[in-house]
Amino acid sequence: DAKTTQPPSMDCAEGRAANLPCNHSTISGNEYVYWYRQIHSQGPQYIIHGLKNNETNEMASLIITEDRKSSTLILPHATLRDTAVYYCIVRVDQAGTALIFGKGTTLSVSS
Amino acid sequence: GAVVSQHPSRVICKSGTSVKIECRSLDFQATTMFWYRQFPKQSLMLMATSNEGSKATYEQGVEKDKFLINHASLTLSTLTVTSAHPEDSSFYICSAEPYSGNTIYFGEGSWLTVV
Numbered sequence: 461d462a463k464t465t466q467p468p469s470m471d472c473a474e475g476r477a478a479n480l481p482c483n484h485s486t487i488s489g490n491e492y493v494y495w496y497r498q499i500h501s502q503g504p505q506y507i508i509h510g511l512k513n514n515e516t517n518e519m520a521s522l523i524i525t526e527d528r529k530s531s532t533l534i535l536p537h538a539t540l541r542d543t544a545v546y547y548c549i550v551r552v553d554q555a556g557t558a559l560i561f562g563k564g565t566t567l568s569v570s571s
Numbered sequence: 572g573a574v575v576s577q578h579p580s581r582v583i584c585k586s587g588t589s590v591k592i593e594c595r596s597l598d599f600q601a602t603t604m605f606w607y608r609q610f611p612k613q614s615l616m617l618m619a620t621s622n623e624g625s626k627a628t629y630e631q632g633v634e635k636d637k638f639l640i641n642h643a644s645l646t647l648s649t650l651t652v653t654s655a656h657p658e659d660s661s662f663y664i665c666s667a668e669p670y671s672g673n674t675i676y677f678g679e680g681s682w683l684t685v686v
Contacts, residue, residue, distance in 0.1 A: 501680070503577075504666075506676060509673070553673045555602050556622065556668070559666070561614045
């Protein structure tokens with residue numbers, strides 16, 4: 461079973477920041493937080509992952525709370541193409557360990 | 572990012588026949604490949620985990636004789652749906668884990684329709 465809780469849906473205006481929350485209160489010390497997104501009828505796309513420090517790449521920023529029980533994915537300037545289902549997943553950094561998907565958050569970006 | 576390719580992207584087959592879906596890691600060698608299926612408006616469900624040269628590990632409830640997985644090389648895994656039925660119609664997605672790094676990359680998915 462998925463070990464994360466996400467709101468089922470969120471809306472965001474184009475050009476504004478999209479902040480997607482994720483609760484993972486039972487996360488273990490050796491589990492990373494991964495974010496993927498799935499645009500309709502495509503395979504999931506990797507966005508970002510982190511252990512305990514905040515991370516940033518060209519797509520997004522990941523903010524992890526100090527107790528690691530929750531995190532927020534930030535898309536700084538959302539576009540219509542960011543409309544997708546966003547999945548927050550916790551996973552042990554061990555070869556052969558699969559990503560287990562929950563229901564995710566459907567983000568709708570509108571103009 | 573790394574590229575994982577699936578083929579075919581869409582396939583229609585007759586009930587009772589078998590269909591093979593290929594998953595290739597194009598620019599890296601994969602220690603492990605994973606197969607998922609996804610029904611409309613649902614999340615991805617893990618079917619099996621495969622390692623090169625060894626038998627796949629199937630999730631509970633997934634019939635290993637129906638969904639044959641072969642991981643013949645470090646860049647290729649195949650899923651064969653045997654004796655397909657209409658209820659096997661679904662979106663099948665593979666993913667691959669490189670030797671180096673801890674990021675898993677997904678293919679584009681394959682739509683299977685059984686008529």
